[in-house]
Amino acid sequence: MVDVKSGDDGLLFLTDENLRKGIEAMFFAYRGFTCDPDRILVGLDYGRAHHRAVHFIHRAPGTTVGNLLDILGVTKQSLNRVLRSLFEDGLVEARVGRRDRRERHLYLTEKGAALERSLSDAQRARMRSAYRAAGPVAVAGFRTVLEAMMDETQRRQYQALKEGSA
């Protein structure tokens, strides 16, 4: 039961008290958000960084390394370490670009797709049960607030992905 009151002035939901509750909710919810995939990754010698890479390669097959760098917001050295292990384990493959042969286009192998499925199934299961419990109106609000919370750059990337396979 969330009791965010909206008074006549429509601003009672902006109190520091309410903002703080939202901040703490984000903190605790993010733990729930990541814990299921994390459990799967333990023991496979993979971490959250691998999950993120696999997720976005699945989402945008054929994406380039540079593109992935932008989305993930890490350095190429950091990403490269992750990609290398994914290559070595045969989860991801890189094809040289046809137009521009400097670019590497990234694709999941069957094995990589299988991992992606197991990770996102776990994550979606929690999400689905949260959505179901909260209902469609709450879900719409949830997404609206999250979008408003993003940086401009991140929002553009999010929108691009969202429309990319809408």
Next chain:
Amino acid sequence: MVDVKSGDDGLLFLTDENLRKGIEAMFFAYRGFTCDPDRILVGLDYGRAHHRAVHFIHRAPGTTVGNLLDILGVTKQSLNRVLRSLFEDGLVEARVGRRDRRERHLYLTEKGAALERSLSDAQRARMRSAYRAAGPVAVAGFRTVLEAMMDETQRRQYQALKEGSA
């Protein structure tokens, strides 16, 4: 504009497509959520771990080390490293428990409170503008979904904090 459609059966918002958008929204939004405090912490030789400690000590002054361990969900070795630097820099002080003298009760010093304010001001500013843009109904939905996303343990901790100073 979030177009989570709720059909007559009320389940159209539970498609994998919609769940995936929610997952990506969490990912990008969390970056926005943390980036403002992070910018402040850079250069002060502090990180996100210090922020979390300072936040919860502010929220529950006099909390014990063990309690903080539960809330943060890290090992005592990890927390101790953080607390030690906060002690040394005079941001946090520990008082021996009166009832149980094994316990250390943690408090922010004036200096610690000042840092906490600057961090939470930054974080609240983004939160406030997101809330304002989204409106009270969306905010209520946001909180409802986040709560539903938490693990049982986390939800209890969140609720305890929420009511602690409601």
Next chain:
DNA sequence: CTTGGAATGTCAACAAGGCTGACATAAACT
């Protein structure tokens, strides 16, 4: 055609912040 810059990979080194395991101390409980 050459040259500059873009896309990528890689080596080395480092830091933050997690983790485990082991051990120490003081205080409370039984």
Next chain:
DNA sequence: AGTTTATGTCAGCCTTGTTGACATTCCAAG
């Protein structure tokens, strides 16, 4: 008196981020 609890601490390891430097390949523009 002996056990358990709360805490601190040492040592070492892992992941994942960082910077800096350098090599390769290749497009594109002069």
